[in-house]
Amino acid sequence: MSSIGIVGAGIAGLQLGLYLRSRGISCSLYTDRSSDEIRSSRLPSTAALLGSTRARDRELGTNHWDDATFGCFHVDVRVKGLPELSSQGRIDPPALFIDMRLYLPRLLEDFEARGGRVIRSGVLPASNLARLGDAHDLVVVATGRGDLGTVFPRDYHRSPWLEPQRRLFAGLFRGIDFPQELGLLFQIVPGHGEIFESQLLTAEGPVSCLLFEAIPGGALDALTRVPCDDDPHVVESLVLDLLEANAPNVHARVDRQTFHLTRPRDCMQAAIVPTARRAYVELGEGRYAVAVGDAFATHDPVLWQGANAASRSAWALGESIVQALAAGRPLDRRFCEGVDERLWSLVGPSMEWTNAFLSPPPPHTMAIFSAASRDQRIADAFASNLDNPALQWRIFRGPEGVDAFLEGFRRAKTSRSAGAVSVAPASA
Ligand SMILES: Cc1cc2nc3c(=O)[nH]c(=O)nc-3n(C[C@H](O)[C@H](O)[C@H](O)COP(=O)(O)OP(=O)(O)OC[C@H]3O[C@@H](n4cnc5c(N)ncnc54)[C@H](O)[C@@H]3O)c2cc1C
Secondary structure: OOEEEEEOOOOOHHHHHHHHHHHOOEEEEEEOOOOOHHHHOOOOOOEEEEEEHHHHHHHHHOOOOOOOOOOOOEEEEOOOOOEEEEEEEEEEEEEEEEEEHHHHHHHHHHHHHHHOEEOOOOOOOOHHHHHHHHHEEEEEOOOOOHHHHHOOOOOOOOOOOOOOOOOEEEEEEEEEEEOOOOOEEEEEEEOEEEEEEEEEEOOOEEEEEEEEOOOOOEEEEEEEOOOOOHHHOOOOHHHHHHHEEEEEEOOEOOOOOOEOOOOHEEEEEEEEEOOOOEEEEEOOOEEEEEOHHHHOOOOOHHHHHHHHHHHHHHHHHHHHHHHHHHHHOOOOOOHHHHHHHHHHHHHHHHHHHHHHHOOOOOOHHHHHHHHHOOOHHHHOOOOHHHHHHHHHHHHHHHHHHHHHHHHHHHHHHHOHHHHHHHOOOOOO
C-alpha cells in the first residue's frame, strides 16, 4: 500500500493530509509541535481564509467555524494623501480571520481521528529527510518558512527580492470598537507601508487584530523594532500614536481606558523575504521530496495570499498524487516535474502580484483605487477578486490590464450589461 509522509502541520500539511485520508491513502504527518503546543504558542500570523479556502475546508468537513454572523464581509481600502482615497467593497463570499492556534490543532485532531498517523517529531537536519524517503513513496515538505525548506533550490528568476520589503508587527487587542459591519480596514500609507485592522476569531472569541507592514526605515518601522515582550505599555502607546497619525478611522474607535494587548504572546514581529523554490529534490534511490505551501512559495502577507495559496497548492498536490496512484504511475522525477509546473501555475500569479505590490504603487494601480472610490462595482470587484489572484494579476500587472478592466465597467454602465465585467472569485 502506498504511503505519503508529510513534514509540517500547518495549513498546507494538514489540508493535504486530510485530502489524502479522504481518498483512503495512508499518510503520516511529522510535526515538531503537538496540538497543545500549537495552542499555547506565540501568535504565528493573522491569516484570513478566503472563500475558496473555506470551500475546501467545507469539502473536507473541517469547516468548524462556519458561523454566518462572523466573518470578514468587506474590505475598506484607504490611501492616505491629499485627498485621501477611500472605498469599501464587499467580499463575496465572506472571508474568515482565524487564529491559527485555534484552527491548526483542530485539523490535526481531525487528521488523527480519520486514521492519519501523527508523529511528534521535528525533521531536521536534511539527512533525516533522506531517511524518510526509505519509509514513504513520497515525502512532502510543508514546513513553512522553517529551515528544512532550504533543501529545495531557490528560484532566483521567480524571487526578485533578496531582502524583506516589509517588516511586520502583528498583535491582538481589546479596547477597539468593532466597526458596524465586521470587515478589514486596509490603510495604505504611501512611502511607509500598510496598516490592517480586522476581527480575528480566537479561542477566547473575536478580538481586534492589527497588522503593521512597515517599509524599513519608514514611519511605521519603530513598532517592528521595539522588544515586543518587555513592556506591553510601550507597544500599546506606540500603536496608538501610529494609528492616530496614519489610520484615524481606527483610532476614532479606540477606548484609551480599556485599550490593551490581550497577552504578551499575542503579538509577533517578522520580516519575510518572498521566496519561490523548485518544488522537488531527489532523496536518492529514486525517491523524491516535494515542497508545498510556504516551503514552495513564501509570500509577504500584504495581499493575504500565503495561507490561501498554501491551501490551493496542497489541494492540487493531493489531486496529482491520487491521480498518479490510481493510474499506477510512480511518484518519480517526471511526477515531480509535473507537480512543479502545476503548483507554479496556481501560485505564481499570487506571488507575482504580491511582489509587485511591495514596490511603490505605479499610476495604474492608483487608478484602480481611485476608480473604486467613485464606483461601488469596482470596489466590490477588487474585494471579491482577492480570491482570484490569477485575474488580479492580469489586471494589475500593467496599464493595459487596468485599462481593460476599467473599460469593462464603463461599457457595462453605458450598455447596462454587467456581464462584460469579470468579478467572479476563484473556484476552489
Ligand atoms: C503576520 C502575518 C499575517 C498573515 N496574513 C495572511 C493572510 O491574511 N492571508 C493569508 O493567506 N496568509 C497570511 N499569512 C501567511 C500565512 O500565514 C502562511 O502563508 C501560511 O501559514 C503558510 O502555511 P504553511 O502550511 O505552508 O506553513 P506554516 O503555517 O508555517 O506551517 C508549517 C508547520 O511546520 C512546522 N515545522 C517547521 N519545521 C519543521 C520541521 N523541521 N519538522 C516538523 N515540523 C516543522 C511548523 O512548526 C509549522 O507548524 C500571514 C503571515 C504572517 C506572518
